[in-house]
Amino acid sequence: MKRRLLLGAMAAPVLATPALAQEAWPARPITLVVPWAPGGSNDSVARILAQPLAERLGQSVVVENRPGGGGSIGMGQIVRARPDGYQLLVSSASNHVFHALVSPELGYDTRDALAGVAMWVDVPNVLAVNPGLGITNVQELLARIRATRGGFSFGSSGTASSNHLAGELFRMLTGTELTHVPYRGGGPVATDLIAGTIPMAFMNLPTVVGPAAGGRIRIIGVCTGERVRIRPDIPTVAEQGVPNYAVRSWTGLFAPRGTPKAVIDRLSAETRAAMESPAVTARLNDQAMDTIYMDPARTDAFVREEFDRWGPVVRAARVTLD
Structure with a gap:
């Protein structure tokens, strides 16, 4: 009997480990992957929001530029990343929708492979x-x-x-x-x-x-x-003098599909709080970006609407990869 009690006591911490690990998120630095070169709008908004997010999450938030392939190199890194909330994608209409529409060889559909965390800005x-x-x-x-x-x-x-x-x-x-x-x-x-x-x-x-x-x-x-x-x-x-001409862009935050809902909800909530800060709003506006926060569900729905809107335009323009 004593031996069985001892084994039970020893096993208890091991059984509790997964729950404790989830509660501890984030336990290490978080990387925001920007699939474009430094100096662009996606890079700018990522760097503006990285610091307030780090302060709210209690961990460093690092911006990593992975340009190339029309944004597909950095995007692919996140699609293949472990869905644990430590690698996230700062995505835009360019790579998330337009490039995906003309790149069937990507091997994945961004609508299914990436989960919306929050829409950030209209650019x-x-x-x-x-x-x-x-x-x-x-x-x-x-x-x-x-x-x-x-x-x-x-x-x-x-x-x-x-x-x-x-x-x-x-x-x-x-x-x-x-x-x-x-x-x-x-x-x-x-x-x-x-x-x-x-x-x-x-x-x-x-x-x-x-x-x-x-x-x-x-x-x-x-x-x-x-x-x-x-x-x-x-x-x-x-x-x-160019009637019916209209093109818009946007930047948002995405995670690998399968990332725990609790992690996505926390990231989205902290993003919204950071964006509501007058100081952050002022910095974004100074960079000519207009905040358009959307929660995870609305972000996913918005992306699907973008595919529906731009698919016919891409086909009519006969856009192909150079």
Whole structure:
């Protein structure tokens, strides 16, 4: 009898271990994987939210850039990651929806492989040019493109990114000759646009706020259907003579499917609290990002709506991987 009691006492802590491990989350640093190069809007929002999330969770939150493959390299890392809440994806419309629509070889459907944690921000796309062109509006740009043998090239943050789709839709609606030049993120696009390597680009507004303020890049239109609340002074492309033109982007937080619901709910709740901080909201607004928090269920539903909305556009534009 004594021996049986002793064995029972020894076994008790072992049986309790899984429950204790769940209660202890997070017990080590958390990594936010950004599937784009440093300097872009996804990288910026990740770094703005990393610190307040770390403070609320009591663990370090590290931002790791894994660019390449139109966002598929970093995205694939999270799809294959252990679903324990320690590796998360800072995802965008570009890689999560647009790239997935033209990449059947991914081997997974982002709607099934990744679980929504929270939608973070709405990121307006803009049409920008090198100031040396002397172009100040969309009509001047169209006239220059049509007068140029071979048309213009335009840069984007990658093939099948929201910026690439913005350029393809612009080409379709205006009947102009444009050649796509893909980059590995918004930062490199800005560098070459400033240098004059490319004459024009479709970019996320946060990426160009600084260079535009310094006169190194000129924004001539926003790609949203209406003027953006944060920068109402910038006219839309549509109101400058391109009817029905509208493209938007967004950034959100996702986890590998199978991550415990308790972990996802905690992450979502702490994200919402961090975003409601006046200091964080101010920093996001300064970067021309508009907060659009959504809970896990709404985030998953929103992603499915995006696939339904953009699938026909991608097919009509005949977007393929370069």
